[in-house]
Amino acid sequence: MVKRKVVVVGAGPGGLAAAMQLAHAGCDVTVLERMDRPGGRTSAIVRDGYRFDCGPTFFLYPRVLTEIFASVGYDLMDEVPMRRLDPQYRLTFGAGGQLDCTPDLDEMDRQIGQLSPADVGALRRYMDDNRIKLEKFRPILESPFSSVADLMRPSLISAAKHLHPLRSLGNELERYFSDPRLVIAFAFQSKYLGMSPFNCPSLFSILSFLEYEHGVWHPIGGCSRVSERMEEIAIELGVKFHYGEPVRGVEMEGRHVKSLTTDKSNYEADAFVVNADFAEWITRTVPNAKRRRWTDESIAKKRFSCSTFMLYLGIEGVYDDLPHHNIHISEDYENNLREIEQTHSLSRDPSFYVQNACVTDPSLAPPGHSTLYVLVPVTHQTGSIDWAKQAPAFRELTLDRMAAIGLEDLRDRIRTEHMITPQCWNENYAIYKGATFNLAHNLGQMLHKRPQNRFKELGGVYLVGGGTHPGSGLPVIYESSRITTRLLLNDLGITCPVAAPVNDSKLVAVHE
Secondary structure, X not given: OOOOEEEXXXXXXXXXXXXXXXXXXXXXXXXXXXXXXXXXXXXXXXXXXXXXXXXXXXXXXXXXXXXXXXXXXXXXXXXXXXXXXXXXXXXXXXXOOEEEEXXXXXXXXXXXXXXXXXXXXXXXXXXXXXXXXXXXXXXXXXXXXXXXXXXXXXXXXXXXXXXXXXXXXXXXXXXXXXXXXXXXXXXXXXXXXXXXXXXXXXXXXXXXXXXXXXXXXXXXXXXXXXXXHHHHHHHHOOOEEEEOOOOOEEEEEOOEEEEEEOOOOEEEOOXXXXXXXXXXXXXXXXXXXXXXXXXXXXXXXXXXXXXEEEEEEEEEOOOOOOOOEEEEEOOOHHHHHHHHHOOOOOOXXXXXEEEOHHHOOHHHOOOOEEEEEEEEEEOOXXXXXXXXXXXXXXXXXXXXXXXXXXXXXXXXXXXXXXXXXXXXXXHHHOOHHHOOOOEOOOHHHOHHHOOOOEOXXXXXXXXXXOOOOOOOOHXXXXXXXXXXXXXXXXXXXXXXXXXXXOOHHHHHHOOO
């Protein structure tokens, strides 16, 4: 029997997961990747013996990827050993105070009591409510949405009372915590979606819950090592990878895509899975006249996430007293959010994140050295900031601000350095407007209003990644691959393999 051919565009986490599942189901799978390595934003940056994750550093809710690995005959925790972090991260507040966030709720209550005695006990109420909320919303996050009729599913109707569509994530957390610092402590996770918690739907209160309930994990070698092992497994399953081959165009019959063209070849297939940044890829690759809903003009009017200013620093020595993950909240957090989302200007007092991974994983740097990954949320590309001119000064400001978490001597210890600006995300990583977290996750751009997993505009085209349903963040990107793979295999008449149930005891066993 002749195998059905599938071409996957992009070797990011969604494309890799789709390739594994499709190959295991018996398809002839080819992956076209514009870069020279797997992972996309979840790849590695290696400089002078230091190894950095390019993008995601938090590995959350391993259940989804564990089930995907099991469905193709592998054990995630055996293939990529991971450590559950405790503390999960340290939060410092420009307005004063600190939390070393831990899944130990008694310890969290003790620390919360030091900040705001009136809020002791609120975390347990939040956890109990969001445990139910996640249970209700899991069927929604694990299913495709192709039309408004899907909103009438029993699962969505059952979850509706937990939705509160007019309530923001920030407003939702204000129902539990009176101290504004604690509201931010359990709402800042909206930054995983590139949004302000005061514009993000209240549904996403489940993000912080996932951290405390299911853990914040560090894959040994970094999140990029997960992508690398997925590529290796995909090859073992028969997938062919072509690196340095960006797709330049499509050949169509009517509205059906028949083949993709690169500088090196033309690839015909029965189906195509697009894991590239949706807005950038579609506007660059598919003629505007061939699109109805997702035209250049309509995409330009959509709301996009923030971007990030990145520093990857190889340093001499190790900051042993600094936890693995560190988030500093600016003194005027709401003004910082306005600068990012409304005025599109650079802050003098930005919030920032620092990963000090070598306290957990010394393999990432030469002996006696360590890595620091620095992320500052900033506006996406609007033309308001000339990064070629302003990046050096913003680097200096960022290094100055890091004194707030005890890194006063950092400049003297830097031995190698790499920088990524929103302009770099756009030009070097092919991300629309440099919006690192894709389309924003407001209610007008979710479920059936997001580019759909079975892309109706173009016959034979399917989407995975943060630009489609369910959205951004590694767990839901992996989930998008399951949704899309099931749709594609069903359309091709291929029986979809069933994922093996996850072994929760295995996840607990590797907690160190």
